[in-house]
Amino acid sequence: MKEFILLLLFCHVASPVTHSLKYFFTGSTQVPNFPEFVAVALVDEVQIGHCDSNIKRAEPKQEWMNKVIADDPQHLQWYTAHCMRSQQAFKAELEALKQRFNQTGGVHTYQRIVGCEWDDETGDYVNSYEQHGYDGEDWLVLDLKTLTWIAPTPQAVITKQNWDNDRDRLARKKNFLSHICIDWLKKYVDYGKSTLQRTVLPSVFLHQKSPSSPVSCHATGFYPDRVMLFWMKDGEELQDLMDKGEILPNHDGTFQTSVQLDVSSVKPEDWGKYECVFQLSGVKEDIVTKLNGAEIKTNQDPPQFPTALVIGVVVGLLLAICIAGVLIWRRNNNGFKPAVKHFREFIC
Template sequence: MKEIILLLLFCHVASPVTHSLKFVHTGSTEVPNFPEFVAVALVDGVQIGHYDSNTKRTESKPDWMNKFIADYPEHLEWHTVRCLDAQQFFKDELQSLKQRFNQTGGVHTYQRTFGCEWDDETGDYVNGFNQHGYDGEDWLVLDLKTLTWIAPTPQAVITKQNWNSNNARLAYRKYFLSQVCIDLLKKYVHYGKSTLQRTVLPSVSLLQKSPSSPVSCHATGFYPDKGMLFWTRDGEELQDLMDQGEILPNHDGTFQRSVQLDVSSVKPEDWGKYECVFQLSGVKEDIVTKLDPAVIKTNNRGINTALVIGVVGLLLLLVICIAGVFICRRNNNGFRPANTLETSSAKAASST
């Protein structure tokens, strides 16, 4: 029993194969060179569609989405109409919020994130979400269990009361997140299966700004976004010395993540006990990178201590040689040996 408990504590259990569909709508005011309204759709963190108030049309991103659009040509129009409605809603909401906060101008943003999650192994609906934010702060969050809006700030209470009194709209929100969104997600995953269900291992590097800075273990280029990255000492995962970073997207659809290790209290002779471990869902073997000063990349552009010592040694040897030549010349009072060719010619002439 004790062994089972320890196993659960120190093993990383593979997470279920969960896919997500997320819509992110952003409205803004007085942001230079940026549309007043932008909407993006993402499957498993990968952007599949884009709309903005300048073009007023939806554009699909990956190649597999073009196949989906070919089979469902009405989908782009459906999404565009929804975005046009959202664009007007965001414009009105921004004006209302600015008045509520006594704001006359300046840069302001209103954002809505909603979507769903689905487990393709069990076929179960996992989760639905819908949350709003204003100027980077939480504004309203939908609790699907109670089917009510929650207001994190006092200023949002009026809006919460108005939205909670609209039972028809609440029922539609639940229907969309638990059925429409899931149906869309299943179709997207079916068409993008070769891309969305692939596994790509990352390249892992150790980085350090200066000898006194933490060592960052950086993994980039992995897919899907279910990569775990952590430091271990003698095979046991560390917690107190680590600073875990968020998973961030790359421009090519892959992801990156980093985790820092504070080495200020680590003795040089103990560095070999530390390892950076990367684990990817669906892949059995881990990528393990030992904490080795020889492989750490720094801001010195590849100049390492051994190279510096070698160059200094060569310069010192050159100085010694030059000094030896001068000493030799001084001891010989400037005498220089005769040219070997001239000496040989003179000997030949005297012998005849």
Template sequence: MKEIILLLLFCHVASPVTHSLKIFHTGSTEVPNFPEFVGVALVDEVQIGHYDSNTKRAVPKHWMNKVIADYPGHLEWYTARNLEAHQFFKAELQTLKQRFNQTGGVHTYQRMVGCEWDDVTGDYVNGFHQHGYDGEDWLVLDLKTLTWIAPTLQAVITKQNRNNDKAELAACWDFLSQVCIDLLKKYVHYGKSTLQRTVLPSVSLLQKSPSSPVSCHATGFYPDKGMLFWTRDGEELQDLMDQGEILPNHDGTFQRSVQLDVSSVKPEDWGKYECVFQLSGVKEDIVTKLDPAVIKTNNPGINTALVIGVVGLLLLLVICITGVFIWRRNNNGFRPANTLETSSAKPASPT
């Protein structure tokens, strides 16, 4: 069956040179307190447009209001494309549930479409068109061969149908290589003052308990090219660090954390360690010393400096008496999950 995906575009910029547009759609069934269909548009991981099936209206954010003012029909087009995409997602979810022999329950169908463009060379860099079902890959478009790839057996039928539809494949390529890039350039032009800004973060040292790793947390920086790492005597560490991913904040800035395993660090050596934050385009680094007095902990009332001092004395006592000591530490953490959806600003029909 021919499947026409109507996309909705807002643009995304990923660095001062390479700009990228990402479009996310999510359809779902029986998810409590969540719309049946959501569309989200991002620029540089900053949300600039939103649509959901509850309100049935598109809401521009940030500089997209300037775009809407100059192109009044854009908002109506964006809303209409989401309405049509919602109907497609409802039908697709029913097809997928039958394909997997499922009846009711919570299920999600997602799609991400986008492109990348170099604003220095003016070159098309990359494009992507991916589908997922219940958190697993469903279909991926290989732009080198312009063919669909099916990661699962259940997707083979859909893959074959789409690969046989040459007109639809051509439409996908036209959208990703032409329409997407043209829109991306327009949005970058309108959002230049926001996208090219530089914002330094606030940096904090966090620790769940005296036996946990110390986390250096930087939040509120922009763009998303922040490096965060620990050093000892000015030398970057590798073996003791656990580098976290760069994650978006709700205001369009970013955050990142890096943990330091202090289980083998002697209390008297803590002053040799520093957390360093570096931001692309900014010469001066933000340096935070590993100081027990500034560490924020989940255990109010515990004086971290006092704990370190007592541990040091006990350690010396144990060394003197037995000559042997073993410290064990457990690092428990989690990785937040991000679900976004976007839209585009010119009719196109990638599958």
């Protein structure tokens, strides 16, 4: 997910014009009660389709995708066929990788992310990419400019050489990433614009585990995910005292995030100078929450969190795990990051 930088202190985030289409594929071994293969498709971080080795077919996840399929029935057939072919390819690749690393049993994962981005304001192609990972680490990355593969580890060099020599396969990938992916993205944005281009404001509240803990400003239920959430003091954004969290999905297609403020050195009489500011792309008015001790929820308080929030937090995490399979794929400096939580019994 992209982070937006606050260029000018009192400027609002510009309206989004860049759209993305991403495909996540995950193959795994010896994960109880979890499909050996999972694939999901997302437009602007919203899941639009899913298939796995249990259901053996592609299924739409948005109502407007049913309209796409009704107008072009072969579209869903292509996804199902591609899903089944990818399942067999991932199974073979996992076995080859285990041999390459002298591994036998245990839990192992092989992942691929394919995607493209398009600017609907300028009509320009923005970016395309394909990355592969094994057990949470980079394996191979496609360089579209040179049509060659980048091998981050010595074990991947042999595969890189073999894939570099398959020029027909590389040409097909370039055509898909540079043309077909963009055409499909434009189609999806057009069909789903009532959902993808909506704006939903969040609920914002403050929480503190204990009197000595940081104060967390939590915003949930917003859409799209292009937001800024930060603490200010006397009209100036704080940097050193803040700890920003990730933007996570909720069960209903909205998002949540939080930012913590270290108040250990803040005098009680100065609390009124601090404000948590939420800015949503395309919305002019900020949501400002003052640092007020009387409004802060604590772990000692009776549970007062909205039911929708609790469900959003739990199911949002489940969705995040499902999207990545067994590992959360996070494109951070073009790398993989291992997940810390496994929800093996959950399938989207």
